[in-house]
Amino acid sequence: MREIVTVHAEVLVIGGGGAGLRAAIAAAESGARVALLSKVYPMRSHTVAAEGGAAGVAQPEDDLEAHFRDTVAGGDWLCDQSAVSYFVAHATAELTWLEHHGCPWSREPDGRVAVRKFGGMKRARTWFAADKSGFHILQTLFHTALALPSIDRFDEFFCTGLLVHDGVCHGVMALRISTGEPYLFLAPSVVLATGGAGRVYRFNTNGSIVTGDGLAMAWRAGLPLRDMEFVQVHPTALPGSGVLITEACRGEGGILLNAEGRRYLQDYGLGPETPPGQPRNKTMELGPRDRLSQAFWHEQRAGRTVPSPRGDAVHLDLRHLGAERLAERLPLICSLSEKHVGIHPKDAPIPVRPAVHYTMGGVPTSVDTSTAISGLYAAGECASVGLHGANRLGSNSLAELLVFGRAAGERAAARARAGAPPPPGSALGHAREHLCAIQALRAKKGTVRLAELRDAMGSIMDECFGIYRLGPDMERGLSRLVELRESWSDLELRDASERFNTELIAALELSCALDVALAIGASAAARKESRGSHQRLDAFSVRDDERFLAHSLVDYAESGVPAIRYGPVEITSYPPEERVYGGEAQVGDS
Ligand SMILES: Cc1cc2nc3c(=O)[nH]c(=O)nc-3n(C[C@H](O)[C@H](O)[C@H](O)COP(=O)(O)OP(=O)(O)OC[C@H]3O[C@@H](n4cnc5c(N)ncnc54)[C@H](O)[C@@H]3O)c2cc1C
Numbered sequence: 001m002r003e004i005v006t007v008h009a010e011v012l013v014i015g016g017g018g019a020g021l022r023a024a025i026a027a028a029e030s031g032a033r034v035a036l037l038s039k040v041y042p043m044r045s046h047t048v049a050a051e052g053g054a055a056g057v058a059q060p061e062d063d064l065e066a067h068f069r070d071t072v073a074g075g076d077w078l079c080d081q082s083a084v085s086y087f088v089a090h091a092t093a094e095l096t097w098l099e100h101h102g103c104p105w106s107r108e109p110d111g112r113v114a115v116r117k118f119g120g121m122k123r124a125r126t127w128f129a130a131d132k133s134g135f136h137i138l139q140t141l142f143h144t145a146l147a148l149p150s151i152d153r154f155d156e157f158f159c160t161g162l163l164v165h166d167g168v169c170h171g172v173m174a175l176r177i178s179t180g181e182p183y184l185f186l187a188p189s190v191v192l193a194t195g196g197a198g199r200v201y202r203f204n205t206n207g208s209i210v211t212g213d214g215l216a217m218a219w220r221a222g223l224p225l226r227d228m229e230f231v232q233v234h235p236t237a238l239p240g241s242g243v244l245i246t247e248a249c250r251g252e253g254g255i256l257l258n259a260e261g262r263r264y265l266q267d268y269g270l271g272p273e274t275p276p277g278q279p280r281n282k283t284m285e286l287g288p289r290d291r292l293s294q295a296f297w298h299e300q301r302a303g304r305t306v307p308s309p310r311g312d313a314v315h316l317d318l319r320h321l322g323a324e325r326l327a328e329r330l331p332l333i334c335s336l337s338e339k340h341v342g343i344h345p346k347d348a349p350i351p352v353r354p355a356v357h358y359t360m361g362g363v364p365t366s367v368d369t370s371t372a373i374s375g376l377y378a379a380g381e382c383a384s385v386g387l388h389g390a391n392r393l394g395s396n397s398l399a400e401l402l403v404f405g406r407a408a409g410e411r412a413a414a415r416a417r418a419g420a421p422p423p424p425g426s427a428l429g430h431a432r433e434h435l436c437a438i439q440a441l442r443a444k445k446g447t448v449r450l451a452e453l454r455d456a457m458g459s460i461m462d463e464c465f466g467i468y469r470l471g472p473d474m475e476r477g478l479s480r481l482v483e484l485r486e487s488w489s490d491l492e493l494r495d496a497s498e499r500f501n502t503e504l505i506a507a508l509e510l511s512c513a514l515d516v517a518l519a520i521g522a523s524a525a526a527r528k529e530s531r532g533s534h535q536r537l538d539a540f541s542v543r544d545d546e547r548f549l550a551h552s553l554v555d556y557a558e559s560g561v562p563a564i565r566y567g568p569v570e571i572t573s574y575p576p577e578e579r580v581y582g583g584e585a586q587v588g589d590s
Contacts, residue, residue: 001436005176006184009035009152010416011409012171014159014214015193016042018134018401019380019408021141023191026409028148032416035185037154037174039209039505042142046195046207047401050134051246051332053126054398056091058115062123064088071396072574074120074288075360075389076532077549078227081572083367083386087396087403094402095127103140104129106329116251118394120288120581124251126395131248131332137398157183158505159213160438162190162376163423163431164221169376170423172217173431175438177505180498182435184428188420189375189412192218192363193405196381198231200517201356201466202458205237205244209509214382216512218363219519223371224553226384226567227361228516229524229534232392233467235292237355238340240310245333245352247394249318249345250285252329256292257315257349258304264314268295270581287581290391290533293354297467306351313351322346354467358397359516360388360533361523364553369408375420379408386551386570390532442504443496448487450503454510457484457517465524471538474525478561481521485514486559518562523552526564545576 011027013020016038024036038045057067067088072079099105099113105127106114117124129136145151156177163171163184171186194214198206219225236245236256250256258264263284266273270291271283285292296314299305305312318326318333323346326334330345337343337350362384369377369385379385380401387400464477488511495503529544530536550566557563 001439002181004182004184004432004435006186007035009033009185009187011189011191011412012037012185012187013191013193013409014172015045015195015380016040016155017045017193017195017380018047018137018141018398019405020191020193021138021145022402022405023193023379023409023412024151025141025145025148026406027413028150030410030413032150032413034151035154035187036145036151037157037159037172037185039156039158039177041155042153043138045138046210047134047138047398049207049244050137050398051131051244052118052248052251053116053128053133053395054095054137054402055118055121055125055393055395056095056127056399057088057125058092058113058127059124062125066123067125069574070121071387071393072389073577073579074393075391076543076579077545077571077576078389078531078551078569080386080570081574082570085572086367087387087400090403091399094399094406098137098140098402101140101144103136106130116248117286118251119247119286119292120393126248126251128248130328131246131330133398158508159217160508161434162217162221163427164373164376165423165427165430168374168420170427173434178500180501182439184431184435186423187416189377189415191408191412192376192378192382193380193408194382196359197513197516198356198359200457200513200520201231201461202455203242203462204356205234205242206357211509211513212359212516213509213512214378215362215519216515218371218376218378219515219556221373222556223363223373224555225361225519226364226551226553227390227523228359228519228554229527229552230360230390230532231356231465231520232289232358232360232533233293233354234289234357235296235354236316236352238336239308239313239351239353241340242355243336243340244357245316245337245350249316249330249333252318252325253321254285254316254318256285257317258299259306260304264299264304265292265295268298270295283581288391289394290535291581293467294535296354308351311353313353315349316352317349318345319347319349358392360384360390360392368411369404370411375415377408377412379404390534438508441493441507442501444491444493446490446492448490448492450491450493450507450510453484453487453491454513457481457514460484461517461520465521468535468537469524470536471525474521478521478525481514481518482560485518488514519554522562523554523564527552549576
């Protein structure tokens, strides 16, 4: 094996997306020497693709309590309420901090920051930079990080595992993608900010790098994963490509129509359409994402969707907004729609359909982002701090990256300052073995092709763990996932090269994705109720607070179906109620 290069840091941040950059900045500003690792150049992280905006109370008619209640109700009461309180209390300050570092938030003519309404939010509180919010947020964080000399960047380094010994994290093992060299990064504090896992599904809105690596690494290192059955399906993506058509379109007044030209959401308990001449009922299109995706499913079954060569769709009509407002507020959507489906939204409605978008579950953390492994922190989409419960409200995630990214950076720096014991020799031996095994995978002889295995996983996830779930389908899906995971060891890899061996990286990503898929499948099959994004059509089609007002925890298993246990949900001030939008309860929901 090639010689291992060892790098020492005080705080190691894995991930150069919004959460990772915010953590790195906070740690550096707290005086720590930071190593920031990312498998892609930071500006290519998935945060850059976010369109709609970030939530934080901004207007006098809004308040923290309203943001808290919308988030808890949106999460179908599976949120840990002290995490939600911490989040709403810090979100606005973080968005203002970002503004002071150059983020060009869109403004009203009088100079105030403009906010728009997002799904499940009863007041307008989503800050945005046109419909390129993720790009501007990430760019602001990136240039702020560039100005801090105590952040050393390791771009295009692929982290392959956490170095954990006796419940303490000492660093990570990694490959330098450009040379194939093995690296060992050692630090008393490690922040995991590796993003979500939307790519375990075939039809999704996520960038190809969103493969759940950090979730798998934490799981293999001994942490359970929490609430993995809750996967958000976004109601409006372009058929075929899965390119996201942001909720901001509906926040700006866009409406959804079925094949009959009817605003069908009124048939799903999301509020009646108001008569002409009266202010329009916007609850309908601004209901939460789980409800809108479920409504699509029913419309499709009833034959009221519009067939398109790339799958059935409904129409998102933005024509009434006019060319000028579309150009000002939704320029990216106009160009994406023209480019991918040949339609300018000022002229015709955009065909849209649901696609997997976001993983609510993840690595369990306390409100301060610490995990059950000493020295390991997690923030952003890979973490489960208890904010989103069973369904995330749109625009809470970008604000989460900032609030909890900062908390993670500060905590990690404080631990590094306090000093931690160096890794024992046996841990270094383990790291060496791990890196040897990874190198040996190059040009691995086997019979299974990578792309076929990846497609098979995605299709099973789409079929068995999608918008609606059925017991027998989930059981079938689970056994298939167990087989697929086993067949990873029979992969055939053809590229023996050391430099930019993207086949090897894809194989490592797939092994992570297969672990995460199994964690999702096992958690979903075990939850015998319907809540938020986890909706069953069998005997468990209603919410069951008595048995399942609980976080699921899935424990790692090297083979077979992993075991599930449950832990308490923290309820401080907002006890469970019926989840009602637009005046009536949703069909099929308790
Ligand atoms: C199309 C789209 C639009 C969205 N729009 C919004 C929105 O408007 N508002 C909102 O609130 N939320 C939105 N979201 C959700 C939100 O953008 C994400 O949840 C969030 O950006 C995730 O940020 P993150 O920092 O956790 O991870 P990411 O931005 O995904 O970054 C992950 C980082 O981890 C690194 N990494 C991963 N694995 C490894 C490894 N093995 N080794 C080394 N590095 C690794 C990657 O290189 C990357 O730098 C959207 C999501 C999508 C997909």
